[in-house]
Amino acid sequence: MKVLKFGGSSVASPENIIKIKNILLAYNDPIIVVVSAFGGVTDQLLQAGEMAAKEQTGYKDILSEIETRHLDTVKELIPITAQSKVLSKVKSELNILETLLEGAYFIGEITPKLSDKIVSFGELLSSYIISEYLASEGLDAVYKDSRELIKTFKLAGKNVVDFTLTDTNCKEYFKNNGAFITVCPGFIATSKNNDITTLGRGGSDYTAAIYAAALEANVLEIWTDVSGMYTANPKMVKQAKAITHISYEEAMELSHFGAKVLYPPTIQPVLSKGISIHIKNTFKPEEEGTLITKSRNEGGKTVRGISHIGNMALLSLEGPGMVGIPGISKRFFEVLSQADISVVLITQASSEHSICVGVSADDVEKSVEVVNEAFAYEIERGKIKEVIPEKGLAIVALVGDNMKSHQGLSGKMFSTLGKNNVNIRVIAQGASERNISCVINEKDVKKALNALHEEFFEENVKQLNLFVMGVGNVGAKFLNQIKSQEKYLKKNLKLNVRVVGISNSRTMHFDEKGIPLDTWQDTLSTGQKADKQLFIDRVNDLNLRNSIFVDNTASAEIAGTYPDFLSNSISVVTCNKIACSSEYNNYARLKSLAREYNAPFLFETNVGAGLPILDTLKNLIASGDKVLKIQAVLSGSLNFVFNNFNDSNTFHDIVKRAQEEGYTEPDPKIDLSGIDVMRKILILARESGHVLEIGDIKNNSFLPKESLDTRNNDDFFTSLVKYESDFQKIYADAKAKNCKLKYVAQFENGKASVGLQEIPEGHDFYNLEGSDNIVLFFTERYKNLPLIIKGAGAGSDVTASGIFADIIRIGNF
Ligand code: ADP
Ligand code: ASP
Ligand code: MG
Numbered sequence: 001m002k003v004l005k006f007g008g009s010s011v012a013s014p015e016n017i018i019k020i021k022n023i024l025l026a027y028n029d030p031i032i033v034v035v036s037a038f039g040g041v042t043d044q045l046l047q048a049g050e051m052a053a054k055e056q057t058g059y060k061d062i063l064s065e066i067e068t069r070h071l072d073t074v075k076e077l078i079p080i081t082a083q084s085k086v087l088s089k090v091k092s093e094l095n096i097l098e099t100l101l102e103g104a105y106f107i108g109e110i111t112p113k114l115s116d117k118i119v120s121f122g123e124l125l126s127s128y129i130i131s132e133y134l135a136s137e138g139l140d141a142v143y144k145d146s147r148e149l150i151k152t153f154k155l156a157g158k159n160v161v162d163f164t165l166t167d168t169n170c171k172e173y174f175k176n177n178g179a180f181i182t183v184c185p186g187f188i189a190t191s192k193n194n195d196i197t198t199l200g201r202g203g204s205d206y207t208a209a210i211y212a213a214a215l216e217a218n219v220l221e222i223w224t225d226v227s228g229m230y231t232a233n234p235k236m237v238k239q240a241k242a243i244t245h246i247s248y249e250e251a252m253e254l255s256h257f258g259a260k261v262l263y264p265p266t267i268q269p270v271l272s273k274g275i276s277i278h279i280k281n282t283f284k285p286e287e288e289g290t291l292i293t294k295s296r297n298e299g300g301k302t303v304r305g306i307s308h309i310g311n312m313a314l315l316s317l318e319g320p321g322m323v324g325i326p327g328i329s330k331r332f333f334e335v336l337s338q339a340d341i342s343v344v345l346i347t348q349a350s351s352e353h354s355i356c357v358g359v360s361a362d363d364v365e366k367s368v369e370v371v372n373e374a375f376a377y378e379i380e381r382g383k384i385k386e387v388i389p390e391k392g393l394a395i396v397a398l399v400g401d402n403m404k405s406h407q408g409l410s411g412k413m414f415s416t417l418g419k420n421n422v423n424i425r426v427i428a429q430g431a432s433e434r435n436i437s438c439v440i441n442e443k444d445v446k447k448a449l450n451a452l453h454e455e456f457f458e459e460n461v462k463q464l465n466l467f468v469m470g471v472g473n474v475g476a477k478f479l480n481q482i483k484s485q486e487k488y489l490k491k492n493l494k495l496n497v498r499v500v501g502i503s504n505s506r507t508m509h510f511d512e513k514g515i516p517l518d519t520w521q522d523t524l525s526t527g528q529k530a531d532k533q534l535f536i537d538r539v540n541d542l543n544l545r546n547s548i549f550v551d552n553t554a555s556a557e558i559a560g561t562y563p564d565f566l567s568n569s570i571s572v573v574t575c576n577k578i579a580c581s582s583e584y585n586n587y588a589r590l591k592s593l594a595r596e597y598n599a600p601f602l603f604e605t606n607v608g609a610g611l612p613i614l615d616t617l618k619n620l621i622a623s624g625d626k627v628l629k630i631q632a633v634l635s636g637s638l639n640f641v642f643n644n645f646n647d648s649n650t651f652h653d654i655v656k657r658a659q660e661e662g663y664t665e666p667d668p669k670i671d672l673s674g675i676d677v678m679r680k681i682l683i684l685a686r687e688s689g690h691v692l693e694i695g696d697i698k699n700n701s702f703l704p705k706e707s708l709d710t711r712n713n714d715d716f717f718t719s720l721v722k723y724e725s726d727f728q729k730i731y732a733d734a735k736a737k738n739c740k741l742k743y744v745a746q747f748e749n750g751k752a753s754v755g756l757q758e759i760p761e762g763h764d765f766y767n768l769e770g771s772d773n774i775v776l777f778f779t780e781r782y783k784n785l786p787l788i789i790k791g792a793g794a795g796s797d798v799t800a801s802g803i804f805a806d807i808i809r810i811g812n813f
Contacts, residue, residue, distance in 0.1 A: 001174075002027065003217045005034040005186060005208035009225040010282035011126055012039030014076040020130070020223075021137055023285055024181060029218070032174075034146075034186045034208040035130055037122025038073070041066060042187075042201070049118045052101045053110035059101055067094050070125050077133040086132045090125060097121045116188075117196045120147075123185035123204065131183035140180035149173060150189035150210055152197045157340055159197040161189070161210060163269070170214035184211070202263035209277075213269035220270050220277045222262065227281040228290030229254060229261055232306045236446055237453045243290050243304060250304050250401055251277070251292045253435050257397035258309035267292070296401050302409065303456045304400040308445055309344060312393045313361040314426060317371065318354030321383020328384075329355050335374040341367050345395055345437060347428045356426055358439060364389045393425060394445045397437035398452065404433035413438070416455045419598050420545045421569025422448045443543065451545040461494045464811050465544040467501040467570075469535070470552030471524065473662055474575060475504075477800035478552060483517035485804075495811040500547075501539060503530050510538055532557065536564045548810055550803060551576045554665060566593035566601060573806040575605035575799050581679035584691055600813055602806035607634060607680045608773040608793045610802035615809070616789060617687050620779060627688040629748040629778040631786075634680040636771035636794020637664040637671035638743040642756075643770060645741075651727035652720040663771050663794050669716050673708055674699045674743065677754045681745035684775075685752055692752065700755030702730060734758045740766055764788065771795060 006020055024031065036042075044062050051059040074086050100118050104110045110118075127143065134141035149169045152159040174182070186204020189197050199206045205222055212220040226234055228242035229251060246254075248271045255262040261279060270277060277292040322328050332355060336343055345358035359367055371387040378384040403409055410427070413436060417424055426439040440448055454462060466482075468475060482497055489495040498514035502524055509515065509527030516523070528534075539547060549565040551558050551574035559578040566572060572594075580587050580603050594601035607613045620627070633639060640663045645654045655672065658664050664671045671677075678697045685692045701708065704726060707719040720727075734741050739758035742765045746753050759765045768774055773793025776786035792798045 001030050001032070001215050001217045002219050002221060003032045003034065003208050003212040003215070004221045004223060005204055006036065006282060007204065007222070007224045008036040008039035008042070010223050011035050011037075011130065014073050016282065017073070017077060017130060017133060019282055019285075021134060021139070023223070023282065024134070024139065030179075031181050032208075032211050032215070032217075033130070033141075033181055033183045034204055034211065035123065035127050035183065036186050036204040037126050038069065041069075041122040041126070042119055045119045045122055046115070048101055049104055049110050049115050052104035053108060055105060055108050057105075059105065063094075063098060063101060066097075066121075070094070070129065074129055074132075077129070078136050082132070082136050086129065089128065093121060093125055093128075113195055116198045119198060120185075120188040120196045123187045127183050127185035134181060134183065142177070142179040142182055144173065144177070144182050144184050146184045146186070146207055147188055147190040147194075147196060149184075150199075150207065152189045152191050152199075154191070156337065159189070159191070159199075161199070161206075162192075163210075163213075166210060167214040170211060174215055200263070200265070202260065203265075205263040205266040206269075209266040209269045212275050213273050216273055217275055220266075220275055222266075222277060222279045223282045224261055224279065225281065225283060226261060227284055227287040228279045229259060229292070229305065231304070231457050232449050232453050233259065233308070236308075236449050237306075239450075239453060239458055241457070242288070244288055245291050245293070245295075246304060247296050247401055248277075248292055248294055249296075249432070249434060250399055251290075253397075253399040253430070253432075254305045254307045257307040257395060257399065257435065257437060259305065259307040262292075301457075302400050302402045302406045303398045305398075306449060306452050306456070307397055307399065308449060309395045310442055310445060311361045312344065312358050312395055312439065312442075313364045314356055314358055314390045314393060314439060315364070315367055315371065316354055316356045316388045316390070317375070317384065318388070319378070319382075319384035320353070321378050321381070322355070323353055331374060332357075332371065335370050336367060339366055339370045341370075345426070345428050345439065347426050358393070358395060358426070361391045361393075364391060390425070392442050393439050394442045395437050395439055396445065396448050396452065397435045398456070399435045401434060403436065410436050412455060413452065416451050417448055419569070420444075420447055420451045421597060421599075422451070447543050447545045454545070459494070461490065461496055462811055463496040463498060463546060464807060465498055465500045465542075465547045466550055466807070467535070467539045467547065468499055468550045468552065469503050469558055470555075471502055471504050471520075472552065473796035474799045474803070475550075475552035477796045478550070478803050479517055479520055481800055481804050486517075489808075489811075493808065493811065495808065497807065497811075500542065500544065501535065503527075503535055506530055508535055510542070512542060512544070532561065536561055539565065539570060540568050546810075547571070548573055548807060550574070550807070552803070554578070562590055562601070563593055566590060566597055566599050569597045569599045571599045571810050572601045573803055573810070574603050575609075575803055577603075577606045577676070577679045577683065579603075580606055580683045580686070581694060584686070584693055587686060600810050602809060603683070604806050605799050605802035606683050608775065608789070608791075609636065609795065610798035610800075610805065611773060611775075611789055611791050611793055612805070613773075613775050613789050614683070614687055615805075616787070617684065617777065620777065620781075620787070621687075621689065625779045625781045627747075627777060627779050628783070630681070630684050630688070630746065630775065631778075632681065632684070632745045632773070632775040633742050633765050633768055634745050634773050634775070634793065635671055635674075635677045635743050636773055636792070637668070638677070639768055639773070640771040640794070641672075642741040642743070643768070645727070645731060647728060647731060650721070650724055652717060652724065655720060656717065662796050667713065669707075669710065669713075672716075673703055674701050674754045677743055677745050678752075681747055681752045681754060684745075685747045688747070690747075690750055692750070696752065698751075698753035698755075700753065702756040730756070742768065 048059040048062040131143035151162045151165040186207040230240040232240040234240045255264045280289040341363045422444045501510040507527040508530045547570040710716040744757045771794040774790040
């Protein structure tokens with residue numbers, strides 16, 4: 001004998017019911033088929049009952065939907081010749097349902113007894129229709145009403161199964177029933193007085209387990225809409241995988257903490273008889289599913305699954321009167337239990353000063369009322385405070401048989417959540433040490449589940465979610481680089497880099513699943529209107545783990561948004577120098593936000609484009625070295641200009657060419673005036689640990705005042721033509737001394753300066769080609785011979801690759 005249970009979605013439509021028939025055809029042993037109500041019907045019945053009790057006529061609309069759905073199903077599944085009997089039975093049941101709802105409507109009230117009676121129609125109708133359909137298809141199928149077999153009695157205000165009576169009933173009935181298939185409604189039972197009772201939401205699983213245990217079935221099969229019990233709810237975590245084999249205890253723990261695929265009480269009856277549970281997918285019967293047996297998961301994965309319960313609240317009872325007084329917690333739990341409130345999680349501070357329990361948010365008002373009433377005496381005397389409720393929470397739990405013997409799992413759990421800015425309210429570990437659970441904000445659940453899943457199950461493939469602002473020269477190259485490196489990163493660095501949002505100054509577009517990078521231009525051009533604040537809000541609302549904001553603009557306004565990201569634990573990578581070269585306080589604040597919220601703030605490309613200058617400096621300092629002096633040629637643009645400028649061309653033409661070839665900022669004056677170099681030496685000085693402002697840097701500019709004072713690019717270029725002879729003189733003077741012109745930045749003894757210098761042959765700076773940069777770090781370790789970093793220091797390609805390198809640094813963080 002096998003017991004099979006088909007859940008709500010498996011019986012939700014005539015097509016699905018036909019699938020069930022095809023599944024049943026493959027069986028050779030007698031089977032009991034337990035079915036749920038058609039998907040969604042239980043909710044509708046409950047809602048109709050509530051509306052009727054509130055005297056809202058809307059219940060009639062729901063009833064009529066239920067009617068149509070059932071009658072249509074009969075018409076679709078059962079041949080016309082056999083239809084009338086079934087239709088009339090279904091109609092007569094629906095009439096009774098209507099009368100019951102009318103009763104609730106006229107009395108304006110619904111008792112638990114009436115509610116159970118109303119809700120029982122879901123399973124009654126589905127099981128009857130399915131049994132008739134199977135018989136009409138020629139299968140040897142009969143119908144048996146579970147209310148006649150499964151009996152309940154009241155215990156502490158709750159309906160519990162009377163196993164002795166139920167077992168006898170089942171054995172008796174099935175001894176004499178020779179049908180190959182017996183179809184029974186799940187979820188419903190009766191009390192000793194024959195009142196209809198129900199077994200709790202999701203209770204059809206339990207019904208099937210009760211039959212399986214009573215009849216000592218070979219197996220209990222739970223057929224549902226997913227291919228087994230997964231490492232996490234597959235609707236929340238796309239990468240979750242079905243667990244092929246799991247122990248009863250692990251399955252129980254996962255379902256207790258919210259893995260809805262199995263109703264928690266289901267395991268107990270079959271566990272005691274050693275009957276295995278097989279979870280299978282009605283829509284993909286070929287898939288293996290999950291086998292739940294008593295064999296322990298020896299030597300297997302430590303963490304077997306992650307589950308969560310939403311809609312939770314915490315109740316804290318605290319006060320000086322609790323210390324050392326025995327019985328307070330006993331009273332606390334008793335009063336909750338008497339009010340039929342189930343406690344999902346308990347923690348008590350070791351000081352005994354407070355006890356904190358997790359309950360369903362729906363029970364909060366009732367809990368507060370009963371607890372405050374029970375402790376009124378103590379509250380009045382100031383010994384205990386009124387109970388403090390906190391809503392909007394969820395529990396996330398890691399589960400596994402072998403967790404007990406492994407240290408450090410909770411540390412890993414909490415640091416993963418911490419890195420993703422998931423605030424943990426309470427931590428609890430079950431006495432079995434088979435779970436570690438914590439209470440977090442409900443809004444963080446999806447992020448938390450995905451981050452934990454990645455940490456514990458995804459062989460360290462880490463997903464990075466990028467939000468890219470600015471897709472001009474640098475941004476476009478950056479996106480192309482990601483596209484061409486996607487596979488490499490996944491395979492070699494175990495990084496899955498996904499661009500979730502992009503924006504330019506006109507439009508923006510988001511796609512949580514990742515924007516396809518071969519068509520991003522088209523996607524963006526048809527995106528919504530760009531809006532800085534909406535962009536920030538969207539990034540924060542999406543609340544994805546490992547989020548990184550990438551700023552490829554040169555905009556001060558965008559630089560001003562970094563605190564919004566960092567303070568939500570979203571990392572920032574930027575090639576925009578404005579933030580780091582703004583007032584010291586602003587720079588320092590960003591660095592401290594990054595530390596406080598565990599969100600890297602990286603700006604390697606601010607100095608020397610893709611060259612690893614800041615990273616090297618950071619490593620020197622972290623390893624205890626001290627910077628004594630920095631000498632550098634940091635302007636790729638000025639290098640390009642002075643490497644190409646001579647007496648056979650004009651300064652104006654060379655600057656124009658530099659601008660056209662992307663070697664200067666969009667406003668070339670920023671480079672030519674030395675401001676860009678000032679910003680870079682400022683950032684180097686700050687990263688070396690010095691408090692410096694841009695105004696503290698001496699700028700020996702070679703530009704005539706008139707050029708410096710121009711207000712737009714055209715005027716600037718015109719002024720360059722006007723002062724051509726001045727520029728030629730600078731060139732001639734250097735040439736006469738056999739020197740080359742380099743724009744040098746220097747930092748020593750807390751002071752920085754920038755300016756054009758004549759560099760003689762043999763100097764480290766003399767042979768700098770094209771747009772190359774060079775930095776000499778003189779430190780305590782590199783006192784006489786400096787540490788030199790040299791290479792291409794400008795251009796969109798190298799800048800994009802520098803941003804990319806920062807992204808990878810965060811990936812490895
Ligand atoms: P049925 O109607 O067949 O009883 P349920 O909706 O009660 O089905 O349970 C199946 C659902 O359980 C899945 O669709 C899935 O969303 C949810 N679920 C939650 N956690 C898990 C998990 N760890 N593994 C599989 N499913 C899960
Ligand atoms: N129909 C009931 C419910 O929706 C029982 C079940 O489907 O398991 O809760
Ligand atoms: Mg279910």
